[in-house]
Amino acid sequence: MQNPAAPQNVEMFHQRLRDVSDSLPKRMRQCAEYLSAHSDRIAFCTVAELATAAQVQPSAMMRFCQVMGFRGYTEMQKLFKDSVSTGFPDYESRLSALRESGAGSPSALLAEFVDAGRLSLENLTNTIDARSLDAAVNQLSKANMIHVVGLRRAFPVASYLVYAFEKMQIPAMLHDGTGKLNHQHAIRPGDALIAITFAPYSEDTVSLATHCAQQNIPVVAITDTLISPIQLQGVLPLCVSEVDFGAFRSLSATLSLAITLAVSIGAEKNT
Numbered sequence: 150m151q152n153p154a155a156p157q158n159v160e161m162f163h164q165r166l167r168d169v170s171d172s173l174p175k176r177m178r179q180c181a182e183y184l185s186a187h188s189d190r191i192a193f194c195t196v197a198e199l200a201t202a203a204q205v206q207p208s209a210m211m212r213f214c215q216v217m218g219f220r221g222y223t224e225m226q227k228l229f230k231d232s233v234s235t236g237f238p239d240y241e242s243r244l245s246a247l248r249e250s251g252a253g254s255p256s257a258l259l260a261e262f263v264d265a266g267r268l269s270l271e272n273l274t275n276t277i278d279a280r281s282l283d284a285a286v287n288q289l290s291k292a293n294m295i296h297v298v299g300l301r302r303a304f305p306v307a308s309y310l311v312y313a314f315e316k317m318q319i320p321a322m323l324h325d326g327t328g329k330l331n332h333q334h335a336i337r338p339g340d341a342l343i344a345i346t347f348a349p350y351s352e353d354t355v356s357l358a359t360h361c362a363q364q365n366i367p368v369v370a371i372t373d374t375l376i377s378p379i380q381l382q383g384v385l386p387l388c389v390s391e392v393d394f395g396a397f398r399s400l401s402a403t404l405s406l407a408i409t410l411a412v413s414i415g416a417e418k419n420t
Contacts, residue, residue: 159229162188166185166217177209191229269391270402277388285387286414289410294321295319295414297324298324298354299343299346302400310407317418324357336360336366341369344369362384374388389402389403
């Protein structure tokens with residue numbers, strides 16, 4: 150079967166990953182999962198280095214490049230060398246693009262971001278799995294303490310959840326990485342974890358979720374794709390996708406999902 154055309158930008162690359170993930174054999178899926186979590190490394194690593202990190206042979210990584218539509222690793226690497234290390238334009242580039250598009254006035258930006266937020270909320274309503282949401286509330290409402298981790302872009306969501314739980318007198322702890330301290334020892338049997346991460350994924354968040362899953366601690370993950378590295382055995386995923394404008398992504402849908410979790414858990418604990 151003829152390979153598809155190569156993605157033209159990083160966002161198309163991640164979209165292609167989502168499109169092909171279900172049909173990939175085991176080794177190809179390992180490549181997809183690793184590169185989804187560490188796409189910033191493509192621009193600077195050799196194919197051998199990436200293959201070693203993904204625990205596959207270099208030939209498997211080369212074949213994965215072809216599955217994605219590239220003629221080889223060099224072509225895929227060029228896509229990321231032309232972008233920034235995070236897989237998204239830096240903020241100066243984003244602002245320049247907005248000015249060039251003529252969408253730089255505050256009122257125009259407000260309208261665009263409101264529209265992006267509306268689309269994000271509509272997508273959430275249409276795509277969230279009701280059974281998974283019910284299961285998440287059921288698991289979390291039984292926890293002695295709810296631990297919450299979300300770094301970088303996910304941090305406002307994590308801090309809001311802990312704030313909401315505190316106001317409802319639900320024991321909760323925020324794992325914020327302050328001082329590079331690891332508080333995983335504070336998680337006890339009978340507790341639960343909410344882990345929040347989006348591409349480019351936080352290794353610290355994935356690590357804590359992995360630790361909890363291995364210890365049979367219930368984990369609910371708020372993430373963005375079916376091939377997110379936090380989609381681990383024993384982890385209950387809630388997927389939410391934010392529509393961006395000018396490569397800026399708001400948290401409209403994610404915060405709506407977070408407040409739904411908080412209020413539902415509060416209501417369940419007070420019945």
